Amino acid sequence: MLKAGIVGLPNVGKSTLFNAVTRTRNAEAANYPFCTIDPNVGVVTVPDDRLEVLGEINSTQKIIPAAIEFVDIAGLVEGASEGAGLGNKFLANIREVDAIVQVVRCFENDDIIHELGTVDPLRDIEIINSELILSDIAAMDKRKESRTKKARGGDKEAKKELDLIEKLLPHLDAGNPAVTLELNDDEKETLREFFLLSSKRTIFACNVAEDELADAQSNPDGHAMVKKVREYAAASHDAEAIVISARIEEELIELSPEEANEFLTDMGITDSGVSTLIRSVYHLLGLRTYITSGEKETRAWTIHTGDKAPAAAGVIHGDFERGFIAAEVVAYEDLVEAGSKSAARDAGKLRIEGKEYEVKDGDVIEFRFNV
Numbered sequence: 001m002l003k004a005g006i007v008g009l010p011n012v013g014k015s016t017l018f019n020a021v022t023r024t025r026n027a028e029a030a031n032y033p034f035c036t037i038d039p040n041v042g043v044v045t046v047p048d049d050r051l052e053v054l055g056e057i058n059s060t061q062k063i064i065p066a067a068i069e070f071v072d073i074a075g076l077v078e079g080a081s082e083g084a085g086l087g088n089k090f091l092a093n094i095r096e097v098d099a100i101v102q103v104v105r106c107f108e109n110d111d112i113i114h115e116l117g118t119v120d121p122l123r124d125i126e127i128i129n130s131e132l133i134l135s136d137i138a139a140m141d142k143r144k145e146s147r148t149k150k151a152r153g154g155d156k157e158a159k160k161e162l163d164l165i166e167k168l169l170p171h172l173d174a175g176n177p178a179v180t181l182e183l184n185d186d187e188k189e190t191l192r193e194f195f196l197l198s199s200k201r202t203i204f205a206c207n208v209a210e211d212e213l214a215d216a217q218s219n220p221d222g223h224a225m226v227k228k229v230r231e232y233a234a235a236s237h238d239a240e241a242i243v244i245s246a247r248i249e250e251e252l253i254e255l256s257p258e259e260a261n262e263f264l265t266d267m268g269i270t271d272s273g274v275s276t277l278i279r280s281v282y283h284l285l286g287l288r289t290y291i292t293s294g295e296k297e298t299r300a301w302t303i304h305t306g307d308k309a310p311a312a313a314g315v316i317h318g319d320f321e322r323g324f325i326a327a328e329v330v331a332y333e334d335l336v337e338a339g340s341k342s343a344a345r346d347a348g349k350l351r352i353e354g355k356e357y358e359v360k361d362g363d364v365i366e367f368r369f370n371v
């Protein structure tokens with residue numbers, strides 16, 4: 001299962017967010033820096049309203065959403081790349097995740113300690129990013145040395161790596177994350193093998209005060225700190241910034257879905273920031289959902305962007321892929337509009353697709369196979 005790492009300065013609300021997304025209290029969240037040392041790992045289900053709708057249509061007994069993993073990582077501080085605050089250990093934890101959620105403190109509150117004494121989202125982001133970049137520079141310097149020797153000996157693979165490193169180092173030295181360097185497909189492939197921290201796709205989670213969430217969601221640029229983070233994310237990271245209030249979400253854990261909805265409505269919010277965040281992370285990881293739906297269960301299956309029908313079938317069972325014959329596909333919207341699968345078939349919306357079909361997000365599929 002792909003993993004998203006929750007990263008940020010100490011005491012900014014990472015574990016609170018982790019509890020909110022996993023709907024547990026497994027991570028200790030408390031008002032002091034370095035409350036978290038060892039990472040907390042949890043499975044997070046991806047909210048998807050389409051499953052309930054299909055479940056209704058097919059009188060399904062069970063609904064099974066898609067899932068990804070979240071890892072709550074210890075806070076980084078300035079100097080982490082040189083080992084400060086157990087920096088090396090924490091950076092190693094980040095290396096193991098597939099994408100990053102960077103939690104940025106965007107709330108004023110004198111009772112909650114800020115490591116640096118003041119609330120300043122852009123300064124905080126810069127600290128985290130430069131630690132990731134510095135650690136990558138050190139890794140690349142080392143790799144450059146070993147590859148130079150090999151390349152001299154005529155090793156083509158080493159030469160290819162070396163060329164990329166020569167391109168990468170000035171980019172990193174200028175303070176840019178590896179993820180924003182323009183590369184061709186071949187270079188991208190090589191870059192993946194470097195496992196760089198700053199090459200991971202990132203979403204910024206602006207953690208705002210509870211009473212500012214409603215306004216900040218409906219008008220993000222009306223919140224001065226959120227506005228800055230959004231601009232920064234778009235300009236220098238080609239990334240999204242999402243507004244959350246980790247503490248509200250944590251308070252919702254004990255409530256039933258109905259009570260939680262009522263609570264949110266009272267606050268003037270329709271969708272909780274955390275649901276949006278989880279969905280965005282799922283997409284950021286390059287993941288898409290197709291759905292199977294019948295009386296027994298309605299289930300979301302996770303595939304990668306661009307996966308073809310046999311590979312998608314293989315997610316259910318290897319036999320489905322090996323014995324793949326065809327996929328009966330109807331787009332979610334078409335199925336809902338028709339009201340049932342047979343009505344969709346009558347309306348000519350049911351397609352029979354073969355081996356080359358690229359499965360789309362929201363396809364409702366039944367596979368034909370033979371083993």
Ligand SMILES: Nc1ncnc2c1ncn2[C@@H]1O[C@H](COP(=O)(O)OP(=O)(O)OP(=O)(O)O)[C@@H](O)[C@H]1O
Pocket residue numbers: 008009010011012013014015016017028029030031032033034035036037074075107109112207208209210244245246247248
């Ligand atoms: N949006 C918010 N508004 C007010 N307080 C918040 C908000 N989000 C989190 N907090 C509070 O901030 C404190 C720190 O939260 P938490 O322990 O989740 O931080 P952390 O980033 O995991 O810290 P550490 O790096 O020490 O592990 C907690 O007291 C928490 O309740």
Ligand SMILES: [Mg+2]
Pocket residue numbers: 014015016028029035036072073074
């Ligand atoms: Mg923590």
